[in-house]
Amino acid sequence: MGAHAAPHVRATPLSTTFFLTKTERLIDIICLNLIILFLLSSSTIADASDAGASDALLKFKDGLSKNVDALGSWNNSTSPCSGNYANWIGVLCANGDIWGLQLENMGLTGDIDVDALLLLPDLRTLSFMNNNFDGDFPDFYKLGALKSLFLSNNQFSGPIPDNAFAGMASLKKLYLSHNAFTGNVPTSLAQLPKLIELRLEGNQFTGLLPNFQQKDLKDVNVSNNQLEGPIPPALINLSPASFSGNKDLCGKPLDLVCKSSEPNPNPPNASSDAPSPSSAPTLEIGPNKKTSPLKIAIIVISCGVALAAIIALLIICCRSRNQTLQLGRPESSSSSYKHSTSLAAAASLHTASLVKPTSLSRRGSKRGSGSGAELGKLSFVRDDRERFDLQDLLRASAEVLGSGNFGSSYKAVLMDGQAVVVKRFKLMNNVGREEFHEHMRRLGRLRHPNLLPIVSYYYRKEEKLLVFDFVHNGSLASHLHGNHSVEQPGLDWPARLKIVKGVARGLAHLQNELPSLIVAHGHLKSSNVLLDEVFEPLLMDYTLAPLVNQEHAQQILVAYKSPEYAQHGRTTKKTDVWSLGILILEILTGKFPANYLAQGTGNLASWVDSIVKDQETAHVFDKEMGSYANNGNAEEEEMLRLFKIGVACCGEDVEKRLDLKEAVEKIEQIKESHRDFVVDDHV
Ligand SMILES: Nc1ncnc2c1ncn2[C@@H]1O[C@H](COP(=O)(O)OP(=O)(O)OP(=O)(O)O)[C@@H](O)[C@H]1O
Secondary structure, three states: OHHHHHHHHHHOOOOOOOOOOHHHHHHHHHHHHHHHHHHHHHHHHHHHHHHHHHHHHHHHHHHEOOOHHHHOOOOOOOOOEEOOEEOOOOEEEEOOEEEEEEOOOOOOOEOOOHHHHOOOOOOOEEEOOOOOOEEOOOOHHHOOOOOEEEOOOOEEEEEOOOOOOOOOOOOOEEEOOOOEEEEEOOHHHHHOOOOOEEEOOOOEEEEOOOOOOOOOOOEEEOOOOEEEEEOOHHHOOOOHHHHOOOOEEEOOOOOOOOOOOOOOOOOOOOOOOOOOHHHOOOOOOOOOOOOOHHHHHHHHHHHHHHHHHHHHHHHHHHHHHHHHHHHOOOHHHHHHOOOOOEHHHHOOOOHHHHEEEOHHHOOOOOOOOOOOEEEOOOEEOOOOOOOOOHHHHHHOEEEEEEEOOOOEEEEEEOOOOOEEEEEEEOOOOOOOHHHHHHHHHHHHOOOOOOEOOEEEEEEOOOOEEEEEEOOOOOEHHHHHHOOOOOOOOOOOHHHHHHHHHHHHHHHHHHHHHOOOOOOOOOOOOHHHEEEOOOOOEEEOOOOOOOOOOHHHHHHHOHHHHOHHHHHHOOOOOOHHHHHHHHHHHHHHHOOOOHHHHOOOOOOOHHHHHHHHHHHHHOOOOOHHHOOOOOOOOHHHHHHHHHHHHHHHHOOOOOOOOOOHHHHHHHHHHOOOOOOOOOHHHOO
């Protein structure tokens, strides 16, 4: 028995030294057969579901009337997805499932067959932006799991039913801008709990705005409609530009005070039986409003309880602040910090999640020597920096700067007063430790006045931390699109020209130093250009593509939004030039290329076209550049030269597009303005 049983023992998953009985062997054979049967049947199921997805998409394609040439790859010779790779254009795949359709700039018309899309259970995002769809708003409510829906720049028209979004509880982003929708803004929008972006500008919506109350609703634009009445309180912190060009909107953030007779923004056609959160009154209680004594008592008691809670919170905060101070930071500098919370608290970075086992903690090793684990180490990539360790970082006083596509960024002030930014990257878990170290060492060797250097980094499989110096003047995006004040006035022309030159130089340095990379930067956009105290630009988030998980890179990185990637699925040495061109046009016009916000591929061709058209028909340059913009003087000529370079950089045809060397040379030839750039104006 032993002679022929031995191989069988090796094959069993339980690597025991016992020999198997006949019954056990029989059970083994049955199990093996069952597994084979299961594998066969699951592959049949997979094939069937592939076929289901193909059928659904082909049915959807049948509904489209013209220009389906663009969807030539949609045919039965391949399945729509192979893993995360899409064989069919515009299909977004993850693990073989279809999670999105991105059919933009294809000249599509006809019917959007929502019933066909119902057959795609994993569908979460739909974009039909920049096509020619017209007619009524389709029945998207049937796709209850959708997270984002982008329909901007089509010719949809007519009123949208009030309950058109009922049940779309997962919807986070809705873009309906630049269509011809009429009637009221549907009140069902105010009931979507997760909504964060809502773009309705450039339609013909009339009447009152629904009473939006979503806390996370941050990017809203209803400009250029025919809306009237008070702006709901939840929206008063947005920019006035989000409401401009309407018939009669009033209240903050607009300068127009609402008349006392102004109607309550409760939806005119919403059912009034059941008071929902969105139908709560939005206007402050007027002086002649009668309030019962019971109500007054309730309000007084509620205020008392709230006050007590605030005091308790303050006490807790003060205690934890003291603890933070005790842990490290000198008290003398404390007054300059907005928040006294530590980075560990701000980022919920628990020491436990950053420890790595030492050899002592491994099985079979000596016990009783401490915890058996040590805190992971920060790796420094430059020798000219004073070292600090992870513990110092975690204790540092910190505040959240913002959340980007990869994770959040935090400003942390170390014991010695130096301010650094810690950026968490979560979408890099496919890259191995050695590969990551090597890439960091490569980036650490880069030196250029227009590149923000990496100070140090921390590697863990699940997430990485990159540490940079804090740049006090903030990002170019905040200067171009943020609110201006005495502390932060708009950027004038010499400042903008200086920034473009610096960005171009930084890009050229990256491309020269990293010749093996097809796209040296890959994520150039205005929020990734920081400005130092003399408005010298510093590029950040460069050269991430080799580290970011491929499927996420395609969704997030700017390079993958280029025309060449949208059309041919590839990036080139000129892809960074395209991003530079878009940035130049953004800097000159002050207009934000909103398509960056959309996930996935999708070029900005129509944005560029609209800017070029503006330039032909009217003054396109940002008025913030000063009185000398648009007045035909020498500076306007310089602006025009830069404008032409910008357009030549973001041409769709890669062959005709300038290469980086040419672009840099042409930009450098534009002379600095005769006026000196006065730094004091800006700080
Ligand atoms: N070193 C820094 N100094 C000052 N501000 C910074 C620094 N790094 C990032 N910021 C700012 O913090 C905010 C968040 O940045 P983050 O890089 O996380 O997101 P993002 O640039 O908006 O998007 P993405 O993740 O796609 O790059 C941005 O406003 C950015 O300009």
